[in-house]
Every structure is written in structure tokens, then in C-alpha cells.
Amino acid sequence: MHSANLISGRTFRQVTAALAITAATCLAVPASAQESSDPIKLTLHDWTGQLITTNIMGEVLKKAGYSIEYVQADYLAQFAGLETGDLHIAMEMWETTGREAMDAATATGKVENFGPTGMKAKEEWWYPAYMKEKCPDLPNWEALKDETCAEAFSTAETAPKGRYLGGPVTWGGFDDERVEALDLPFEVIHAGTDAALFAELESAYQRKAPIMLWVYAPHWAPAKFEGEWVEFPEYTSECYNDPAWGSNTSAAYDCGKPFGEIWKVGWAGLKENWPGAHAAVTAFTIDNDEMGAMITKVDLDGMSVDDVVTEWMGANEDRWSGWIKQ
Structure with missing residues (x-):
């Protein structure tokens, strides 16, 4: 009786498919x-x-x-x-x-x-808590100037200097300049990758081996491992841009890294x-x-x-x- 008002099954499927395509197209383009x-x-x-x-x-x-x-x-x-x-x-x-x-x-x-x-970003030199026994004046950065403390962080390739494992060179951070400006008896060795950096931390921590390295937050490492960041002179823009600022009046970067956003x-x-x-x-x-x-x-x-x-x-x-x- 109502056949004139009905849509065949095939036609209905075609219309439904067309509507679906149209809806998908609408969703696939930006609103403007x-x-x-x-x-x-x-x-x-x-x-x-x-x-x-x-x-x-x-x-x-x-x-x-x-x-x-x-x-x-x-x-x-x-x-x-x-x-x-x-x-x-x-x-x-x-x-x-x-x-x-x-x-x-x-x-x-x-x-x-x-x-x-x-x-919020924090990146700085970091060491495991067990290293405090060999360098008790940490986290004060001046403890690193002591040759005995520096040697406690040394390896065969850097002795008698301490070894600082920095991030990949593409990260910047001015650690080489910081070592020179603060006259630290440390050698900066850059990790090749982020994964290599933290693999070395894992290995050293398990063996209670000496290690000083770049650790950043947000990250799992500061939560998983007990340790501290070195406390360098507080960053200011003048530290990076004006050599006359700070303890070394002839070099920039004689401070820590900035913290922030x-x-x-x-x-x-x-x-x-x-x-x-x-x-x-x-x-x-x-x-x-x-x-x-x-x-x-x-x-x-x-x-x-x-x-x-x-x-x-x-x-x-x-x-x-x-x-x-x-």
C-alpha cells in the first residue's frame, strides 16, 4: 500500500553510503x-x-x-x-x-x-647519593674543585680529572664552557644519544660506580634513582652574556643552567x-x-x-x- 513512499534496500544503502562519505569529508577538513x-x-x-x-x-x-x-x-x-x-x-x-x-x-x-x-624544566649536573661519601661537600659546586673529589668521579680515560657525561652535543647547554669558566678539574664527554646517556646511568648505579652526568626533569631518572643536582652559582642572563659577571671576570658561563618553562x-x-x-x-x-x-x-x-x-x-x-x- 505504501510502496510509492519506500526506498529500495539497494537505494537506501547507496544513500547511506553517500551520507557517510559526506560526513567523513566534513570531518576531514579544518573548520575554517x-x-x-x-x-x-x-x-x-x-x-x-x-x-x-x-x-x-x-x-x-x-x-x-x-x-x-x-x-x-x-x-x-x-x-x-x-x-x-x-x-x-x-x-x-x-x-x-x-x-x-x-x-x-x-x-x-x-x-x-x-x-x-x-x-617546568630542570637540567643540571647530577650525581648518585652514594657519591657523597667520597665528596661530602656536595652539592656545593665548589666541592668539585677539590682534586680528591674530582678524582672520585674519574674514569681510566679522564684520570686524574673527573668525568662529566653531558648530553648529545646538539642539546647545547654550555657545559664545556662552564668547566673552563669555573676552572673545574673535569673533562666533558658527550653521550651520543639520550638512550645512551641513561643506559650509562643505569649501569653505573647498579654497580655503585662513580658517575656525574646531565640529568633533566621531567624524566623518570630523578624519581627512580636517589641523587642530587650540583648547586652552581644561580643563572642570570648576564652570566651568559657578560664575562665581567660572576667569579670569573674574564669568561661567561660561570654559573649553572637556567631553570624554568x-x-x-x-x-x-x-x-x-x-x-x-x-x-x-x-x-x-x-x-x-x-x-x-x-x-x-x-x-x-x-x-x-x-x-x-x-x-x-x-x-x-x-x-x-x-x-x-x-
């Missing part, structure tokens, strides 16, 4: 028709936390319909690409090591500081080309405890970065969906 369809390029570096923050941001932008590319880039040299617009977003620029490069780039007007990530930075054209993405990156925030837990899952529990990011996305949908509704 004016936004560029070009891929947004996010930089990847060589430490676990940065890979996590970058992949989280990339997945969030994908949810908003953007095309994403990940580009391996040098931590400090990336600013050349950010200034030209060949790279677009760098999710972690640490106050401790990258402030000068960031300030120089933003001063050109071609790079924008998108604000803090919510994480971990920043999000990127190409100044991001806001004009992808305003929705710009709003999402600006809104992104994660704290030290949350990041430390995710780094632990990758570095200690054997999960992949992709799996940790997927888990985080599933548990925090209300949070990240708010970033893309800005």
Missing part, C-alpha cells in the same frame, strides 16, 4: 574554509618526552582534520626552518638550554612563542594559515608528573611512543577536544 590544506610540519628531536608531546599534538591536529608531517630536526638548528616557514611547530624549547636561540628567532618576527607547555614555538605564519591549529597548540598543556609517567612507560616499561600517545588520547578526549574548539 580559509585555512590552508597544506600539511603542518612538526619537528621531532631525540628524547622521549619530546616525541610524546609532538605526537600528542599531531594526533590532536589530525582529529581536527589537519594534514600532518613529522620532520626530524636538530634542536637548535631547527630555528632556521621555523623562520622560513619550512617547519611550523616545535613542541619543546627548554628554558634551560634553548632560551638564547629562541629569543634570537622570535626577535626576527618570523618565529612566535606559543606559550608554556605547562612543564618548556615552551612551544613555531613559524609566525601558523596563525594566518591555520588559525585553528594555532589555537590548539596555544591551548596544549601537560604537567611534569603526567609527562614523567608517560616517559616511564616508554623508557622503562617498553611501550612504544605510539601506544602511549594512543592511550593518552583515549583517556583525555574531553581535554584535547577542548583545545580544538578554541
